[in-house]
Amino acid sequence: RKCSAPGQAVPAWVSRAKATVRDAGNGFEATLVIPSDEVFATFPAAGDSFAVNFTRAGKTCSGLSTWAAVGGAFSNVDAFGTVVYGGTRAYFNRLLAQAKADANRHFSDEAARAAARRVYSPAVQAVKTHGDEPAAFAGLSAMFDDLERRFLQIRLSGLPILAFEPSDSWGGTPEPTAESRPLETLRFKTARNARFTYVMALANMKDTPFLGQLKFFEKKVNGEFYCGGGEGLARHFTVRRSFPIWNRAERPLHDPAMDLPLGSVVRLAPREAAYIYLTLDTHGIAAGTHRAVLAVKRDAPGYQSFTIPVEVTVADVDLDSVRADKFGYDYVGRTFMRGRKGAPRVLKQIADLGYNHCFTGWPDYFPRQGRDGKFQKPDLSSLTKQVEACVAAGIPHDRLTMWIYMGTDIVWNCPRYANGDRIPVDRSEWAEGIRLMVRWADEHLRENCGIPRDRIIWYTVDEPGGDINDPKSTISIAHRTGLVIKSLGSDFVTMTDPTPDYLKSNVKGMGAMLPELAKSHDIIELYRAAITPTTAKLVADSHFKEVWTYSIIHKETPAAKYRRDYWENMRDGYRELATFWHMTECSGGDTFDSTDSHRKGIHDDYATMYVDYDNDAAMLSRRQLAHDNGFEEARLVMWCRRQAKGDEAKLARIDAIVRKAADAGTMAAMDAARDELLSFR
Numbered sequence: 001r002k003c004s005a006p007g008q009a010v011p012a013w014v015s016r017a018k019a020t021v022r023d024a025g026n027g028f029e030a031t032l033v034i035p036s037d038e039v040f041a042t043f044p045a046a047g048d049s050f051a052v053n054f055t056r057a058g059k060t061c062s063g064l065s066t067w068a069a070v071g072g073a074f075s076n077v078d079a080f081g082t083v084v085y086g087g088t089r090a091y092f093n094r095l096l097a098q099a100k101a102d103a104n105r106h107f108s109d110e111a112a113r114a115a116a117r118r119v120y121s122p123a124v125q126a127v128k129t130h131g132d133e134p135a136a137f138a139g140l141s142a143m144f145d146d147l148e149r150r151f152l153q154i155r156l157s158g159l160p161i162l163a164f165e166p167s168d169s170w171g172g173t174p175e176p177t178a179e180s181r182p183l184e185t186l187r188f189k190t191a192r193n194a195r196f197t198y199v200m201a202l203a204n205m206k207d208t209p210f211l212g213q214l215k216f217f218e219k220k221v222n223g224e225f226y227c228g229g230g231e232g233l234a235r236h237f238t239v240r241r242s243f244p245i246w247n248r249a250e251r252p253l254h255d256p257a258m259d260l261p262l263g264s265v266v267r268l269a270p271r272e273a274a275y276i277y278l279t280l281d282t283h284g285i286a287a288g289t290h291r292a293v294l295a296v297k298r299d300a301p302g303y304q305s306f307t308i309p310v311e312v313t314v315a316d317v318d319l320d321s322v323r324a325d326k327f328g329y330d331y332v333g334r335t336f337m338r339g340r341k342g343a344p345r346v347l348k349q350i351a352d353l354g355y356n357h358c359f360t361g362w363p364d365y366f367p368r369q370g371r372d373g374k375f376q377k378p379d380l381s382s383l384t385k386q387v388e389a390c391v392a393a394g395i396p397h398d399r400l401t402m403w404i405y406m407g408t409d410i411v412w413n414c415p416r417y418a419n420g421d422r423i424p425v426d427r428s429e430w431a432e433g434i435r436l437m438v439r440w441a442d443e444h445l446r447e448n449c450g451i452p453r454d455r456i457i458w459y460t461v462d463e464p465g466g467d468i469n470d471p472k473s474t475i476s477i478a479h480r481t482g483l484v485i486k487s488l489g490s491d492f493v494t495m496t497d498p499t500p501d502y503l504k505s506n507v508k509g510m511g512a513m514l515p516e517l518a519k520s521h522d523i524i525e526l527y528r529a530a531i532t533p534t535t536a537k538l539v540a541d542s543h544f545k546e547v548w549t550y551s552i553i554h555k556e557t558p559a560a561k562y563r564r565d566y567w568e569n570m571r572d573g574y575r576e577l578a579t580f581w582h583m584t585e586c587s588g589g590d591t592f593d594s595t596d597s598h599r600k601g602i603h604d605d606y607a608t609m610y611v612d613y614d615n616d617a618a619m620l621s622r623r624q625l626a627h628d629n630g631f632e633e634a635r636l637v638m639w640c641r642r643q644a645k646g647d648e649a650k651l652a653r654i655d656a657i658v659r660k661a662a663d664a665g666t667m668a669a670m671d672a673a674r675d676e677l678l679s680f681r
Contacts, residue, residue, distance in 0.1 A: 046086025089131035193320035203273035327357035482520025495523035503530035559626035566630035
């Protein structure tokens, strides 16, 4: 298949490649012939290189074996191997020619050019002597990688700290390149009552550690930046930094986004670079242009303090009037059950990000029959604890939505007989127990907690599949659970998310299944990667009240994917709810070590928050910040559409902007679309 982005297959594309395999006696030999026009726009010339990988997938060798290690995600393109066309000497000679051209382009005075020649002269001799030797390829490549850093040192004339705009702001590496330039001004464009994160990078160019501060100021006081930072625009910024962790391919991944100590203290090891995430919250800022400075204050000798002017343009676009919902799968709800104390600080972090849906986890209040055969009303105190905790964390009570995962396909999630035995799903007592549980929980949330029925969502079964007419299938159980809930009243809200494999492979079955499922469920949550034009039409023809989407992605997934999901929902006419698995836990792991993530041996770290439940502490990631930007942009799209209501020409222009961003899926395309919408009139 062909992908437009990792995990995003191009619909209906079919390769003309041919493969043969022969038994070579002590193994198998495979030959793969791929038409060049499927890979290259122009056929490669001598010295060209390109990224390639080969994989064998199956039930042995942990399911995936590759030529170049990529961890558990074959779409980890950055980890692919390198193929050189026309010989390695031609490849390195091309790099030499590029190095010489870079020196002439970057350095105008003869002294700097002479210094550059001294830097690349050893590489000239090394290529002449070892350019054709396969064993020397890695060493020569490292030599050329170092050339870029040394050219940069010459050009910066010994600048100890470099603040710059990285070439890849949301992934890859924050290391400066020969193209890096010191930031002259930081310019941000945003909406009122919104929160966007912008990215810069900071590099320590010296061989000694740097300790200092990154702090926003309105102005100097008595000629110094020692006070006044809590006034005006400055207090609306939150500053975080990246640091590298190792991924499953044993490569550094700048994913964690750590709050700075004291909100401003930054430390960089010798030659270290880090992404700096600047989150601007414009609540309370009027429309117009606002100015401040970002001071990089030094502590150690050998460094100097400097400032970068900051210019913030707040468009006259007020997102406070847009009531958008935000939901994420998390395990915080479980921490309030069965007498546990919860995780208030982790929950506050979630609330601060604007989430208003509480994922309760599966209920601990399925009812049990008494000796008389009647169901006894269960203890519903865990629901009260969750509501109180959410409100205490900062989720507005009038926006709080309780998302109750029932999981009735799981054997222990069911009503029980008086002796504790489970009641099978094909018994009338099972339906009665489900009906009473939902009724009692609904009454409790409305009367005791002040949560209205339209903000209680009953999530029947997670990723159900099979034949809806087969009573043993999970999708049949989801359907029956939904029908039982709907028997209490049509205003009870139900939701499910058919399994991704079902959406991908059972289009014919979906045509019959979805209209039935729409009778028992108001909301269908679609697996984003499985949505095709055919799938989308079948869903639309089934008349669900709402369509949400979700993705199954992990810490090696490009951050753009987390942001793009919102643009795709806006393009496709779905609700703004673009969720993913998972926010706060990694199916048993800790996010840091990708090899210990699950007791069953599944090695995927899903979480976008690095959470320690024992210490009730959490830290964000680049992926979470990118996802939050996508949410704010969905609100912006909703605002623009509301302003253009009734004007078909304007609505068409908005749709075109959204479609362009969603189809491209790159950070640059989404940035451009956001800026265009902020200026839309």
